[in-house]
Each structure stands twice: as C-alpha cells, then as structure tokens.
Amino acid sequence: MNARRTLAISRRIADLFRRDHRTLALVFVAPIVIMALLGWVIRDQAAPATRLAAVTPAGPAGDIGRQRLQDAATAAGMDFRADITTEDAARQALRDGQIDIALVVSLANDQPRIKVITPGINPPADSGRIGELRQLIATALGQTGPPLEQESIYGAGDGDFFNAFAPALVGFVVFFLVFILTGISFLRERIGGTLERLLATPVRRVEIVLGYSLGFAVFATLQVALVLAFVLGSVHIDAIGPLPAINIGLGVPIAGSPILAFVITLLLALCAVNLGIFLSTFARTEFQILQFIPLVIVPQSLLAGLLWPVESLPGILEPIARVMPMTYGIDGLREVLVKGSGLAEAAVQFDVAVLAGIALLLAVMATLTIRREVA
C-alpha cells in the first residue's frame, strides 16, 4: 500500500471532475432537480375536483344517505353529480369520462353493501380517489361503514395494479432502451471518424437519419413484439420431473388490438431514435450520453402520466408534460390496451398523430445536427 499512489489516483479523478463541468453540474444539480420535481409533483398535485356520483337504494333512508354523501362531498370540494341516480347511468358516465368515481350502495339482507366503481385506467389515481371516498363515507355516516367492494370499468377489475400499469411500462422501457442505444451508436459515429467518412461520400444527411430510423425500427420491432408478447401472453408449462409448473409471460389481460399498441410503441421508438441522434451532438463521450438519462428519461417517467395523471400535474409542469412523446405513448397504450379503443376513437387518433408529428420534428432536428462541417 502506497498512500501517494492511491492519492494520485483520487486526485486524478477529482481533476477529471473539475474539468468536466457537465458531469460536475450533473452530480450536484441532477439529484436536486429530480427531488424537487418529485416533491413538486407529489405535494402540489392540483388534481381537478373529483367528480363523484352516488347511487343509493330507493326510499327515504336511501335519500337521506345520499343527501348526507352529497353534503360531505361538496364540503370536501368534490363535484357531486346529483343527476346520476342509477348504477347504469353511473357506469355510462364513467365510460364517457363524465365522472371519476361512482359509489353504489345497495341493501342485501338489510345489510348495506358499498361498491366503488373506478375507470381502472390509471390505478394510482384510482386508489387515491378510493382513499378520498373512504374518508367521505366516514364523515357522512359517522363510521367507517362496511368494507368497500371495488370494481372497475376497464381492465380485469380485480385491483391488480400491474395490469393497468403494464401497457404504460412497455412504452417506457422501449423508449429508454432505444434512446440509449441510438445515442451511443451515433456518438460512436461522431467520435470514431466514421461520420466524417460517411459525409465524404455522396450520402444525403436525410438518408443517414432515415437509414438509422429504419435500422433501429427493425430492431425496435423485434423488441416491441417480444416485450408485448411477454407482457400480454402467458404460457403454462406443466411440472417436468423435479421442475415445478410455471407460467411464462405475465398474462396481462388486454381489451384492444395488440397491433395498434405495437404501432404506437414503434412510433415512440422512432421518437427515441431521432432524439438519440439529436442529443449525441451534445455529448463527447458515451458517459455523457448516460448523463442524459436524468434529463430525458427521469422527467418523462415522472411527468408523462406513468404514475400520476397529466391533468393533475401542478402549474407549469403540465405544459412540459404535453410536449413529451412519452405522454402520448402512454395515453395511447392505455386507450388501446386498457380501454380497448380502436383507431376510430378520437383519443387514439390524436395520440398517434401527435407521436408521428414529434417523431418527424425530431428527425428534422437530428438531420440538422449532421453537418458536413463537423469540426
């Protein structure tokens, strides 16, 4: 052990950090930004008032209960939809996005049963609202009441958190991996001298970008197909000898077309390819490409609706989320896989159109960064 040699190495690292201002900034600034963003999102969620409908049994007792619920809901700042009085109407309102949650009280053998119906598209948002409702019931009835039965319009409705979560995660995982891969590949072109050489041939810049997009699209196609198959499918394998029976695949139930989900994921991957090419201009090393993760990936994971609905984001964070490709990818995947919407649905058309637009815009930006004049 030689302290001088050890210290020389430590010092070299300190010198490197001192020179690499970006890394230095990242080491100190990125954790603050991420924590601030998280605090902001979690604490200051300005969720629009929960829109609630309550259905109670016919009769004076039911009407009194309903009135109490309405008073408590209004006092709690919720939007109580008094015009919805039947379970069917409540379900339709949920489906149309008119209300966020419905409470159905019925009597079975003189015992009240309380059923909570949620859309089931965004599980974290749903469970937040169920919590709100629990409090409301306690206030209205002066007691906790019977246990709540939960049901959802879309999805399996069994409260399996993962089922409604998986479609959004697929988009996220694909975007992340494709972004990192293209960023590093293109950076290698830039620093390895192959881009210089490429540009000394009659190739057009747009041909480079399209070639990259196509090449990575093929790769992403296989990846997306495999991930979707694994998440959506489930193959049961019987016990073989000492090996126990297992299920391969997560078997997430889906409502809509896997092909449409595939198209949306692919568009998301194309955004990632072109963003990777574009941002590779601003990196000198592969290490610096990885530094884009807290700048590009983390905010999208917090703001794009993966965990919290975009509508409930505080203040200026919502417009930021509106320009992120992941916002539309996640919404589109939920529309298709959880709600079962098809391409005829305006929401899906919108998501697909915006994603295609962002992919195109990023492709133009990527093309502009490939200059014949590199040095």
Next chain:
Amino acid sequence: MNGAAPAVEARALTKRFGELVAVNALDLELPAGRIYGLLGPNGSGKTTLIRCLVGLAKPSSGEARVLGVPMPNRENLAHIGYMTQSDGIYVDLSVWENLRFFAALAGARDKAALTEVLDLVELSSRRNTPAHQLSGGMRRRLSLACALVHRPSVLFLDEPTVGIDPALRVQFWKHFRQLAADGATLVVTSHVMDEADRCDELLLILHGKLLARGSGANIRAQAGTQDMEEAFLRLGGNESEK
C-alpha cells in the same frame, strides 16, 4: 467532369475558426495524374485544407474546386476518395462488411472492385475478420481500401502511412504510384519528410500558407541543403523572420 480543368484547385482559399486562421488565402492548382505531397508540421493546416477540398468544411472565403466543381458538392464526392487520419472504420463489422458499406454509399455496384481492392491491400485472407481484431497496420490498410472502393479519380490521403511498418509503407507507395499511372490524382499528407521524395511534387504548408512548391530536388536547392527536414526548417525560418 471537365477534362481541361486541373484536378484540384484553390483560389484565395481561407478557413478561419474564430481567431485562428487555419488556411490563409491559399492558391493551388494541381494537374491530374500526379502524386502531391502535402508537407507541414502538426497544426500547419494540412487537414483543414483537405477538409475544405473534400467539402467537409466550408471555406470562410475563397474557393475550392475538385475536378472543376466548386466544393462543397455532394454529388462530386462520388469521384473523390478520402482516407481520414483516424481509421474511420466500423470496428464491429468485418473487413468485407466495411468495404461493402462504403462501396454502397459511394454508389459503387461493382463486386469485382471490392475483391480487387481487398487484394490490393492484402486483406483477402481477413475478409471475415471483425475489424477490432485487426492489427493497427491492417486497420490502416482497410481504411485505405474503403477510400478506394469506388475507384475515385481524386484521392485525399491524410497521413496514410502513420503506424505502419516500412515494408508495408513501400507497398502503399507502390499502390499510390499505380493509381497515379491509371490517371488518378493523389494528395498525400505527411509529416514524415523521408516520404517526400516519393511524390511527384511537394507542397510545403506552414501557418495555412503555401511556403514552397516543387520537386524534392527543387526544394532542396531552394533551401540550399540536402536534408529535407533541414530544408523545411530553413524555409519556414525565413518565413517567420519576414
């Protein structure tokens, strides 16, 4: 292609990077079919000059022409070969895949040309070897091959012989001579002065200016010394005194 025009031409070519003047009002006219040696110390502006001629850098002022066509010109690049200072090859691809890629980009469809070039740089036995497994000299050869696949009529070779052994260097120069005999124009940079005598004509570059031009013997006579390095220092010394 314009037969009457010189293969390579520069008119008051200037390239500035902020304060730094890398190429300074340089005039040049290089008739076709010869080997030109671009000599100069590190940082004298050789690579920038070549990048302007290839069209990778836009001149700040003045004009660069190759085969009579003002550069940058994308289509004209089909007639130009450029071997960069760094190898500029894909290390994950095999020798053949690298060649095929650059041939496709240059628009060369002739498979036979690929085999021929591979023979020329003596890498036929390494055809399927991934480039990262090649030795430094072999990579240099592959890099040269990639610049030759489309049979360019003008070739810019930036330090082509750096890091290769003397036997291979002799081999390289033999290829260059052959290419020139077939009508190609070669511009070869080097800071190894002993390569100078292999060129038909020397262009001495210092501080982005053309210091002297002529055959090796001619330049020695100008400087009044037999030693090429000495000649360079003397000519350059005179320049800086002015």
